[in-house]
Amino acid sequence: xxxxxxxxxxxxxxxxxxxxxxxxxxxxxxxxxxxxxxxxxxxxxxxxxxxxxxxxxxxxxxxxxxxxxxxxxxxxxxxxxxxxxxxxxxxxxxxxxxxxxxxxxxxxxxxxxxxxxxxxxxxxxxxxxxxxxxxxxxxxxxxxxxxxxxxxxxxxxxxxxxxxxxxxxxxxxxxxxxxxxxxxxxxxxxxxxxxxxxxxxxxxxxxxxxxxxxxxxxxxxxxxxxxxxxxxxxxxxxxxxxxxxxxxxxxxxxxxxxxxxxxxxxxxxxxxxxxxxxxxxxxxxxxxxxxxxxxxxxxxxxxxxxxxxxxxxxxxxxxxxxxxxxxxxxxxxxxxxxxxxxxxxxxxxxxxxxxxxxxxxxxxxxxxxxxxxxxxxxxxxxxxxxxxxxxxxxxxxxxxxxxxxxxxxxxxxxxxxxxxxxxxxxxxxxxxxxxxxxxxxxxxxxxxxxxxxxxxxxxxxxxxxxxxxxxxxxxxxxxxxxxxxxxxxxxxxxxxxxxxxxxxxxxxxxxxxxxxxxxxxxxxxxxxxxxxxxxxxxxxxxxxxxxxxxxx
Ligand SMILES: Cc1ncc(C[n+]2csc(CCOP(=O)(O)OP(=O)(O)O)c2C)c(N)n1
Numbered sequence: 001x002x003x004x005x006x007x008x009x010x011x012x013x014x015x016x017x018x019x020x021x022x023x024x025x026x027x028x029x030x031x032x033x034x035x036x037x038x039x040x041x042x043x044x045x046x047x048x049x050x051x052x053x054x055x056x057x058x059x060x061x062x063x064x065x066x067x068x069x070x071x072x073x074x075x076x077x078x079x080x081x082x083x084x085x086x087x088x089x090x091x092x093x094x095x096x097x098x099x100x101x102x103x104x105x106x107x108x109x110x111x112x113x114x115x116x117x118x119x120x121x122x123x124x125x126x127x128x129x130x131x132x133x134x135x136x137x138x139x140x141x142x143x144x145x146x147x148x149x150x151x152x153x154x155x156x157x158x159x160x161x162x163x164x165x166x167x168x169x170x171x172x173x174x175x176x177x178x179x180x181x182x183x184x185x186x187x188x189x190x191x192x193x194x195x196x197x198x199x200x201x202x203x204x205x206x207x208x209x210x211x212x213x214x215x216x217x218x219x220x221x222x223x224x225x226x227x228x229x230x231x232x233x234x235x236x237x238x239x240x241x242x243x244x245x246x247x248x249x250x251x252x253x254x255x256x257x258x259x260x261x262x263x264x265x266x267x268x269x270x271x272x273x274x275x276x277x278x279x280x281x282x283x284x285x286x287x288x289x290x291x292x293x294x295x296x297x298x299x300x301x302x303x304x305x306x307x308x309x310x311x312x313x314x315x316x317x318x319x320x321x322x323x324x325x326x327x328x329x330x331x332x333x334x335x336x337x338x339x340x341x342x343x344x345x346x347x348x349x350x351x352x353x354x355x356x357x358x359x360x361x362x363x364x365x366x367x368x369x370x371x372x373x374x375x376x377x378x379x380x381x382x383x384x385x386x387x388x389x390x391x392x393x394x395x396x397x398x399x400x401x402x403x404x405x406x407x408x409x410x411x412x413x414x415x416x417x418x419x420x421x422x423x424x425x426x427x428x429x430x431x432x433x434x435x436x437x438x439x440x441x442x443x444x445x446x447x448x449x450x451x452x453x454x455x456x457x458x459x460x461x462x463x464x465x466x467x468x469x470x471x472x473x474x475x476x477x478x479x480x481x482x483x484x485x486x487x488x489x490x491x492x493x494x495x496x497x498x499x500x501x502x503x504x505x506x507x508x509x510x511x512x513x514x515x516x517x518x519x520x521x522x523x524x525x526x527x528x529x530x531x532x533x534x535x536x537x538x539x540x541x542x543x544x545x546x547x548x549x550x551x552x
Contacts (some may be wrong), residue, residue, distance in 0.1 A: 002041045007140055009034035010181045012101060012166060015148045017044045019156070021072050021099060023429075025060040027053045029076020032103035033172040039074065052448040058410075058418030059452065061096055062386075062425020065408060068220060070155045077104050078116035080378050081123060086417045088161045092127040093412030094218070094282060095159040095307060099152060100287045104167040106136040120165050120267030122527035129160035133532070136167040140181050159307060202318070203334035205300060210340040213274035213298070214240045215289070217281030221247040221406045228328035229253070237340035239272075243285050244387070244396045245391040245411065249403040254346055257286040259353050259398050264552045269296055271345055277301040277313065280324040283411040284312060285393055300382055346465035353552055357398075360551045366511050367544040368395060368464055368536050374512065375437065375462055375534075376401055376453065378519040384430040386423035388438035391471040392464070396437070397550075414441035420449035424459065433458045433523065440465040444493055450502035457527040460522060461504070463495055466536045473542040488538065495533050 025048045060071040081102040091098045121133045132147035151162040177196040226248045233252045239254045279300035293313040303309040304327045309319030360451035372395045387409040427434030472478040472487035499506035509515035
């Protein structure tokens with residue numbers, strides 16, 4: 001076996017292995033040579049080499065999003081580390097475990113005019129769940145061992161990003177065939193489950209309320225939760241709102257929140273205003289529901305999550321600090337059905353919107369709206385869908401999506417800077433075919449994502465090119481200025497040359513007929529990944545979407 005001679009590198013690597021960190025994404029550099037040598041020679045670890053640190057970090061995030069286990073990142077000193085920041089922030093707000101391991105110069109070489117040296121300690125302080133600043137030294141050090149162990153445990157327990165800064169002095173490339181540190185093999189503490197003592201009190205409130213709204217945010221697919229929510233919705237005083245990224249389905253759930261609530265006046269919404277609002281999962285995409293519930297607050301808002309409780313609706317009254325499935329396991333036993341027309345009101349609205357939606361589609365021009373209707377309908381069963389920000393995720397919320405799909409989007413920070421890299425990372429680990437739908441600005445922004453040796457041949461990108469950030473035509477504001485181009489940023493670019501350069505099969509569609517024809521073979525097996533670029537016009541998109549909402 002080959003090991004780095006530096007004991008500090010051995011320590012970091014052996015702890016990662018002890019905690020079963022399987023995937024390690026490495027970006028090139030010299031200062032991190034001891035870590036690169038060690039990880040690439042470790043039999044338990046699968047290493048990846050990705051040059052651009054921003055892409056590397058989002059790729060790692062995609063793997064961690066799918067495995068729900070921490071993925072490690074390794075980079076050299078200097079600005080390399082700072083390029084991880086967008087993905088670190090996304091991981092922080094999306095509860096995804098990442099272990100950032102940065103090589104550094106020893107303390108006495110910082111701020112003295114040495115090259116590639118910046119202040120690395122605690123750079124992610126505001127968006128991380130732990131920071132370990134290791135101490136440079138030749139031999140085993142208890143404090144370093146404790147710091148590394150705690151950092152990895154925290155990433156797992158708190159489901160978030162941690163940073164381990166590892167200073168190395170030269171020489172950096174020396175190896176040894178014996179592990180000189182003792183692997184302490186610490187075990188992970190089990191999560192201390194909070195004892196929720198007053199379940200009965202909350203159940204009593206629940207059982208005495210006629211209007212109970214459950215909102216599920218971003219959630220990893222979970223059959224148990226799906227069954228529990230299906231049980232809950234048997235009670236006619238319960239309405240369940242879900243989003244495309246909630247990954248739970250039931251005919252009685254309201255899966256297009258915006259479509260349902262958009263046409264409601266403030267007075268109409270009062271009928272939906274809940275007595276009890278129960279929320280679970282991560283971020284909510286629908287802006288409208290946040291606005292309306294902040295204005296018409298529930299009497300009680302309870303959030304269920306083993307980690308966080310965000311006061312999204314400015315009315316949080318209780319945090320059940322427990323896993324949602326554990327919560328429902330206890331809570332369901334205490335609930336009794338209540339006579340109410342609350343759910344029925346929601347169902348009637350849902351049915352009305354469904355009919356208007358179908359009617360609207362019978363006679364519209366080729367536009368982003370039409371593209372979503374055709375593309376979402378074409379997705380193969382059981383495929384894994386990754387969505388870009390921002391109008392892509394918003395359009396997808398207006399349609400019924402095939403229940404067999406799993407759907408993800410970087411909604412932690414809603415950035416456009418790493419969606420492609422995340423999708424490629426997720427695809428590298430997903431069992432089923434991954435399809436990524438993106439807008440053009442996001443796609444060109446993260447085009448270095450394609451500089452990646454791990455892209456599966458069955459990976460598919462659907463690029464909706466409306467020549468700029470279409471979202472800025474819909475939101476109120478940009479069009480009323482004389483600087484729309486600074487928001488929309490039209491560019492006239494296409495993905496053709498990028499596809500040539502990165503060996504993607506490239507095809508295009510400019511109208512409904514072409515799109516339907518291209519989709520017939522698009523998902524079929526091929527010896528390269530494929531990209532379908534669909535061209536639409538911003539002006540028509542804008543007009544169509546406005547007409548849609550007016551038609552509801
Ligand atoms: C890193 C980052 N920079 C800027 C933004 C602001 N922003 C949100 S959406 C968007 C444009 C996205 O355009 P595109 O990818 O073409 O998608 P479309 O809106 O046309 O669907 C921008 C610039 C952001 N979310 N993240």
